[in-house]
Amino acid sequence: HMPQGGGSAKMASDNGLQVTELSESKRMRILVTGGAGFVGSHLVDRLMMAGHEVIVLDNFFTGRKKNVMHWVNHPNFQLISHDVVEPIMLEVDQIYHLACPASPPHYQYNPVKTIKTSTMGTLNMLGLAKRVKARILLTSTSEVYGDPEVHPQPETYWGNVNPIGPRACYDEGKRVAETMMYAYQKQSKVDVRVARIFNTFGPRMHPNDGRVVSNFIIQALQDKDITIYGNGEQTRSFQYVSDLVEGLIRLMNGDYDQPTNIGNPDEYTVNDFSKFIKELTRSSSKISHLEATADDPRKRKPDITVAKRELGWEPVVDVKTGLAKTIEYFAGVLDEGGEIVPT
Ligand code: NAD
Numbered sequence: 001h002m003p004q005g006g007g008s009a010k011m012a013s014d015n016g017l018q019v020t021e022l023s024e025s026k027r028m029r030i031l032v033t034g035g036a037g038f039v040g041s042h043l044v045d046r047l048m049m050a051g052h053e054v055i056v057l058d059n060f061f062t063g064r065k066k067n068v069m070h071w072v073n074h075p076n077f078q079l080i081s082h083d084v085v086e087p088i089m090l091e092v093d094q095i096y097h098l099a100c101p102a103s104p105p106h107y108q109y110n111p112v113k114t115i116k117t118s119t120m121g122t123l124n125m126l127g128l129a130k131r132v133k134a135r136i137l138l139t140s141t142s143e144v145y146g147d148p149e150v151h152p153q154p155e156t157y158w159g160n161v162n163p164i165g166p167r168a169c170y171d172e173g174k175r176v177a178e179t180m181m182y183a184y185q186k187q188s189k190v191d192v193r194v195a196r197i198f199n200t201f202g203p204r205m206h207p208n209d210g211r212v213v214s215n216f217i218i219q220a221l222q223d224k225d226i227t228i229y230g231n232g233e234q235t236r237s238f239q240y241v242s243d244l245v246e247g248l249i250r251l252m253n254g255d256y257d258q259p260t261n262i263g264n265p266d267e268y269t270v271n272d273f274s275k276f277i278k279e280l281t282r283s284s285s286k287i288s289h290l291e292a293t294a295d296d297p298r299k300r301k302p303d304i305t306v307a308k309r310e311l312g313w314e315p316v317v318d319v320k321t322g323l324a325k326t327i328e329y330f331a332g333v334l335d336e337g338g339e340i341v342p343t
């Protein structure tokens, strides 16, 4: 299969997706830690289709082989079963460092492991980036703002995090991961990027993920009670996964090296969001209020001025369109008799 010159020719791979033929000078070796997870697998699709060599490192704690199965036989793709808490030697040009459980029930299942993943895991990836002079992007989180006292949240806000609460293993883990990124930048000239991601949803979320979008959709599709934690007046702002992936790729390949919010400012109360999903699924579910979870942030909405200015990025998929695709995905999972026990 010879490239048709110029590096713009495309070739259908076995999975039907078109892969651009890149010349050797343009083709990068890109490591994606956590690449078998929800966000990671969509990022891998984009990088593979752009013609790069992609190495996925994953311990399959919350990720699944089937999320990247469609690339397994492609010559540009490599899947390594590995825990980022352990050191590893690889030769790469860029590192997207996503490995870390992201949903509250998953990251609270083994808080010590979550802390090790964010600290030792990020340290290892920074050591690797330093050794091979690769640029490294950390997927940090809006959780670094904690229960915010500033609304919406700009990157300059330092946050309001309870250091010993049930969310701390994740929030403080990401905060120290950010600290390590800039310490390695200053001390060892590592080329770093930090994305602060706000609530993101889409196909391939794990059915037992436990986050609000997958829970509500799965409950609504089965006409089971929709579980609202607390009074439901807390807010979140929801972004579709393709917008996030575009933002991550722009941040990685641009010049801006400071933390950057990537999210959709479209804000809902959890109450309104439950009604919205009920409508879209034409569900007859009842709404039930359960006990509030500890330290649940009361409001969250990104200020995306920086991403617009520095990356020319803003979300293009409206929440309704994204939800329609996600509902279709979960309906398919249910049809296959998939693993559907909302946590
Ligand atoms: P996910 O749970 O689907 O993916 C995480 C992946 O990391 C999984 O494949 C998991 O198996 C892997 N992993 C976990 N611990 C690991 C370890 N020690 N070694 C190797 N692999 C490990 O979650 P996601 O939603 O795809 O999140 C991806 C990244 O984005 C995470 O870093 C998360 O903190 C960040 N993020 C996501 C959101 C969101 O709304 N989805 C919001 C903010 C930040």
Ligand code: UDP
Pocket (backbone or CB within 6 Å): 086, 087, 088, 089, 090, 123, 124, 125, 126, 127, 128, 129, 130, 131
């Ligand atoms: N590391 C790694 N792969 C590499 C280079 C380093 O996993 O290719 C790990 C290394 O084992 C160490 C961490 O990254 O635990 C930090 O590396 P660094 O060189 O900064 O620190 P040092 O090894 O000097 O403590």
Ligand code: UDP
Pocket (backbone or CB within 6 Å): 103, 104, 199, 210, 211, 212, 213, 215, 216, 227, 228, 229, 230, 234, 236, 270, 293, 296, 297
């Ligand atoms: N939530 C809810 N019911 C659920 C799952 C979540 O009411 O079944 C609420 C949760 O309390 C929070 C919001 O929805 O206020 C978003 O929760 P999620 O776990 O998706 O992400 P978070 O932003 O809290 O990390």
